Amino acid sequence: AMMREALGLGRADPVAVANALLAAAETYRIDVFSHPGAYVKADIATLAKGAKELGAMLELNGARVTLSAQEAQSAHRLGAKLCVNSDAHTPARVGDFAAGLALAKLAGVPVEESQP
DSSP states (O other), X not given: OHHHHHTTGGGSOHHHHHHHHHHHHHHHTOOEEOSTTSSSOOOHHHHHHHHHHHTOEEEEESSSOXXXXXXXXXXXXXXXXXXXXXXXXXXXXXXXXXXXXXXXXXXXXXXXXXXX
């Protein structure tokens, strides 16, 4: 938290953050926005609309849920595809999609299979 404040990340405009992420995704051909809004709050509606245009997906993280059910529903309604990732940092967590799948079920949204 102290690092975030020192860098001014808590005061970043969420729409500007989403637009910066989309610009990076377009430049560097990013396929998945992993844990959107986790470190710097991004406007999910803006990110979802742009992700749809770019053919990128928003991640429902299996280790730490970073979207609310309402945000997942909104992203889906705006045409963004959602995927689940285990975000494993240890071998034992590989394939643990429980939290992300639970969010998808709660929100009533489909998840896509990520393609390399």
